[in-house]
Amino acid sequence: MNRFKPSKFKNTTPHVAKKDEWINDVRAGSFSGQGNHIKASSRLVAFNTDQAGGGMLGLSSLKPGSDGQWTVTHISCHSDLVTDLNFSPFDENLLSTCSADETVKLWRLCDPEQPQPSKPELTLRPGHGRLELVLFHPSSSGLLAVAANKSPLIWDTSRQDAPLAVLEQHNDQVQSLSWKRDGSLLASSCKDKMLRVFDPRAQLTPVQSAKSLQGNKDSRILWVKDDFLLTTGFDMMRNREAKLWDRRSLNSSLSALSLGSANGTLIPLFDDDTGLLLLAGMGDTVVDCYEVSTSDPFLSQVSHCLTDASTRGAAVVPKVALDIMSCEVIRLLQLTDSSIVPISYQVPRKQSGQEFHEDLFPDTAGTTAAMSAEEWWQGGNKQVEKVSLNPEKRPQPKIAPAKQTPAKREVASGGSREDTARGCSTTSSSPLSTPSSSGGSSTAPSRSPSSTSGLSSGFLPSPSPSQSAKAIHNLMAPTTKFRHIQGAVMHRDTHVTNLRNLNLTTPGESDGFCVNRQRLAVPLSISGGQIAVIERSQPGRLPDTSLPTIQNSVSVVDFSWDPFDTHRLAVAGDDAKIRVWRVPEGGLQEMMTEPEIILQGHTEKIYSIKFHPLASGLLVSSSYDSTVRLWNLDSEEEVKVLTGHQEQVFCMAWSPDGKLLATVCKDGKVRIYDPRKSTTPVQEGPGPEGHRGARVVWVCDGKYLLVSGFDSRSERGLYLFSADSLSSGAIGNVSLDVSPSTLIPYYDPDTSLVILTGKGDTKVVIFEIAPEAPYFLECSCFSSQEPHKGLAFLPKTECNVRDVEVAVALMLTRGTIEPVAFKVPRVRKEFFQDDVYPDTAVCWEPALTASAWLSGSNGQHKKISLKPKDMTPVSKAPKEAPARKFVPASVYLEEKTDEQKKEELLSAMAAKLGNMDEPLPQDSFEGVDEDEWDD
Helix, strand or coil, X not given: CHHHCCCCCCCCEEEECCHHHCECCCCCCCCCCCCCCEEECCCEEEEECCHHHHCEEEEEECCCCCCCCXXXXXXXXXXXXXXXXXXXXXXXXXXXXXXXXXXXXXXXXXXXXXXXXXXXXXXXXXXXXXXXXXXXXXXXXXXXXXXXXXXXXXXXXXXXXXXXXECCCCCCCEEEEEECCCCCCEEEEECCCEEEEECCCCCCCCCEXXXXXXXXXXXXXXXXXXXXXXXXXXXXXXXXXXXXXXXXXXXXXXXXXXXXXXXXXXXXXXXXXXXXXXXXXXXXXXXXXXXXXXXXXXXXXXXEEECCCCCCEEEECCHHHCCHHHCEEEEEEEECCCCEEEEEEECCCCCCCCCCCCCCCCCEECCCCCEEHHHHHCCCCCCCCEECCCXXXXXXXXXXXXXXXXXXXXXXXXXXXXXXXXXXXXXXXXXXXXXXXXXXXXXXXXXXXXXXXHHHHCCCCCCCHHHHHHHHHHHHCCCCCCCCCEEEECCHHHCEECCCCECCCCCCCCCCCEECCCEEEEEECCCCCEEEEEECCCCEECXXXXXXXXXXXXXXXXXXXXXXXXXXXXXXXXXXXXXEEECCCCCCCCCECCCCEEEECCCCCEEEEEECCCEECEEEEEECCCCEEEEECXXXXXXXXXCCCCCCEEEEEECCCCCCEEEEECCCEEEEECCCCCCCCCEEEECCCCCCCCEEEEECCCCEEEEEEECCCCEEEEEEEECCCHHHCCCEEEEEEECCXXXXXXXXXXXXXXXXXXXXXXXXXXXXXCCCCCXXXXXCCEECCCCCCEEEECCHHHCCHHHCEEEEEEEECCCCEEEEEEECCCCCCCCECCCCCXXXXXXXXXXXXXXXXXXXXXXXXXXXXXXXXXXCEHHHCCCCCCCCCCCCHHHHHCCCCHHHHHHHHHHHHHHHHHCCCCCCHHHHCCCCCHHXXXX
């Protein structure tokens, strides 16, 4: 439906500035390298210049001086070409540069009218060859991603000795890097035509990768719209192209644009707030603007702008520097041979210049870092606080007291340090302590013997005392061990293929198909309400001839396998009857036309049916007649009629102990029934605002209800309710996306994971549900190659515990049934992961009969261990004591202040909390001897 929604930005118009508003006295020329050659902060503009062999940068202010003119000055940065540059998102004066001379430098710049620093504040020498790219982290202060020829590096500038991580070496030159907006993932494109997505804190190898690019000529990658990536490059015919990808499925793009056969590299620039994408080609006199959407059409053109001169580089101005009152949503800076040309993109509005248009300018990311690099590396996921762009709500700038600037440190990998005077006449804090950094000290922390192994191992050295307090906070923050759960389709030999005549029109209240340990049932679009029953023990290609089926005689509304009898299938038809079928041993050999039982009592069409989780032979159904009825299959009679619904019942769910029944209804209410005590609800409360559909499931040992539904804007979301106080409304919720299909949840009580997807989706989202705030702990997602019709999950005993599978599902597509395994990545797989596999319920055996439950008895499932006899629990695995170097006695003899003692105590507490379970891999790495340290 998104394609029919008018876009606020469809009329965005580019305005090329007049020549008297250009920044002149620029000598750009042509450059090699992967960078954009120009970058802007909210105050300054830095750009490549061909002076001094390309090792010099030009610098200008973003706004003209009092005389209406721009002052352009130059800084001698490197001894060879400056390949890339980047301003810190949290310090408008802090610029990072990298060069073919194999160094990264951080510069604290001054106004162009003042003398610029002659020396950098920090120099890094990774020692990995020519450096191509440098990129600040979007939410952490002092954190850099650096592309060193074939290896991306993650670097904490407060620990210059070695990078935090050296990611897996690519097969060829890294051409582009991009951080996800929340800073959790890093994407790269490479000359080997591969796209890679890294989670640097989890592993050094990619979490996703695919050979997706067609040409090995220059490519660029950008993170757009949460889990979507945009690439620019060349196809096999050397035509320029732009493609949109879902990062979890990099084998095929969602959309592609062909942009002609010019030779210049495309520079993509994306604005997260508006979804507008600018494409400027090197050597081109054209800038194209597109709007990026997460649904079809994914890329729609907004404007085509002709410029006066060829493009040598391009950058966008930060949002806080735009002319908001003129409805300027993006400003592009085009670097040409002799000037910098501003191109303003404005949305025409009647009240432009007089009113603030809130719909065009949502709150944007602020300029204060959410955390330090060390906090991020230890697992922090704080997001940058957003600020309003409304001029009336902007805080007044605070004048910070001047700090005495520290001496410059130049640290090489095995190199030396030297102290030099700073050349900038203005005083400010060092890059090791940016205005948003959590550390209060402006000097670099002293090195510990264990910190020298970071370059080769990729692990973080021991925490410095100045960061210990925040480290303790992060260690106590809620996290999930399933964060990096991975979904994977099993081998083709396990698939069922050649499935034909699939019924794709089952009602939204039905899951679409159902499975048990032995077989699965799939509705067919053949007259007579036919259902195919396929044996799981017989995967492969189905015969081209017609299959033996169950002939239900009327259209199928919903169906479900008896959880305690793999041969019994209950089917609800649109004639208000429930037919119970018994599949013979070995599966269907011929067509079945006579059901074992017919249940009749509803006066109108049935919505859905559900078996009791503990009592055998007990079934519940909902209908258009606004009633919910309980059936005893043993006596073949109706035993209870529940009332109180005013509209369609979307879903029903039994509590884990089988005592209560929850429903979610189109009248906007969530209800809980105790069927043995009352036919009316015992609790009632407000549910999701949307009326398009909903599902409900009990979570956290039956203490909470999880409802998936829609809000008033038709956006899908999850809502958590306390089972003891429905009337209070949802205690937590999370918004997901816009899609017409209802999210169908599967909840695993052993892991507290909820796995959700909708019919026709390609994406499967996963959360761990916690009984306290923030309630929803997001995990990695899984994406299928094509839209699927749903997932049906198998009992826990079907999981391969040796491969740490926590859930196994069957995925129905248009013509196949494919098993999907959800695995938790673990290192020591030779041990049984008992923290992931508690004893599981024997859910395939009844705890009591229907008559016993109706008479008031309760029961519970037996539990069994999933541990194979030949595996040792990981909790009992032998622990090797890590080898450690002794600290010299001089450390203990030196005089320490009370503040130092306090910091050491906090550091010791942080280290103790971090080693509660088992030694971390990095603990086993030794440092160098004291006599190897440079003076």
